[in-house]
Amino acid sequence: MQIGAHVSSAGGLVKALDRGDAMGADVVQIFTQSPRTWRSSAHSHEELTSYAAAQAAHPRVRATFCHATYLVNLATADEALLAKSHRCLVENLVTASAIGASGVVLHVGSHRGAGIDAVLVQVAGGIVAALDGASDELGCTCCPLLLENAAGAGGTVGRSFAELARILDATGDDERIGTCLDTQHLFASGSDYSSTEAADSVVADLDRTTGLARLGCIHLNDSLVPLGANRDRHANLGEGEIGAAALGCLVSHPLLDGVTAILEVPGDGDGPRSVDVVAARALLADGIARRAG
Numbered sequence: 001m002q003i004g005a006h007v008s009s010a011g012g013l014v015k016a017l018d019r020g021d022a023m024g025a026d027v028v029q030i031f032t033q034s035p036r037t038w039r040s041s042a043h044s045h046e047e048l049t050s051y052a053a054a055q056a057a058h059p060r061v062r063a064t065f066c067h068a069t070y071l072v073n074l075a076t077a078d079e080a081l082l083a084k085s086h087r088c089l090v091e092n093l094v095t096a097s098a099i100g101a102s103g104v105v106l107h108v109g110s111h112r113g114a115g116i117d118a119v120l121v122q123v124a125g126g127i128v129a130a131l132d133g134a135s136d137e138l139g140c141t142c143c144p145l146l147l148e149n150a151a152g153a154g155g156t157v158g159r160s161f162a163e164l165a166r167i168l169d170a171t172g173d174d175e176r177i178g179t180c181l182d183t184q185h186l187f188a189s190g191s192d193y194s195s196t197e198a199a200d201s202v203v204a205d206l207d208r209t210t211g212l213a214r215l216g217c218i219h220l221n222d223s224l225v226p227l228g229a230n231r232d233r234h235a236n237l238g239e240g241e242i243g244a245a246a247l248g249c250l251v252s253h254p255l256l257d258g259v260t261a262i263l264e265v266p267g268d269g270d271g272p273r274s275v276d277v278v279a280a281r282a283l284l285a286d287g288i289a290r291r292a293g
């Protein structure tokens, strides 16, 4: 399993590769624009193509994932917000594709209590339209869109893999759509994986619903809040309510071996550090050793 880290792209996108390299990460995740504003960053054509070239030739960092803007809400009843969300998601996908990213991770949005049934067609249509729109702008197929499981707060869509599977189904199983499993969101939405057996049943559930072949990456985070708290609050590995042993039970699953796990932990307040990457490799090794008996 490759270990990645969310890093800043301040000062130019390509700096993200140096930051990932400096902390010993195999993979980086970045925002291609400020995650809490609608305004898209004006990246020059040169900046995008030089990132793609630097990524392809990088001796250590093997892939880049992008995280979509947090404001995007494909489940909203507000038409103006939906239109902005659509435009923003297309821009996220176009930029990510231009830098050669492996996928864009998306929080699908919140229906604010209307229920998944009320928004399923809209959400699925919005996802397909964004992928089509980005591919049209690029003149080729854009990178995959990875739907992330939600912690379950306030009507968030994707609180279970069964719910994400319904969205996939409503898109006609569009091949451009994948998933992202966030370990903190999984725990906060009520899934326990504190033993190898429990972790195996979580992975089996994932395979039964959205299918493991769709899993584009894992977000490897501990949790500040308890099991089932339905809140999205990340903690450093081994310092939260999940703990290093349970995280190790999950990520050591043999069927997840080829998947990349990306840290989105707080570190000292500025995000993942090299000690967090070391902690990730250690809990993975411990989990594998436990499985080997």
Ligand SMILES: [Zn+2]
Residues within 6 Å of the ligand: 148, 182, 219, 264
């Ligand atoms: Zn995440």
Ligand SMILES: [Zn+2]
Residues within 6 Å of the ligand: 182, 184, 185, 232, 233, 234
């Ligand atoms: Zn989160």
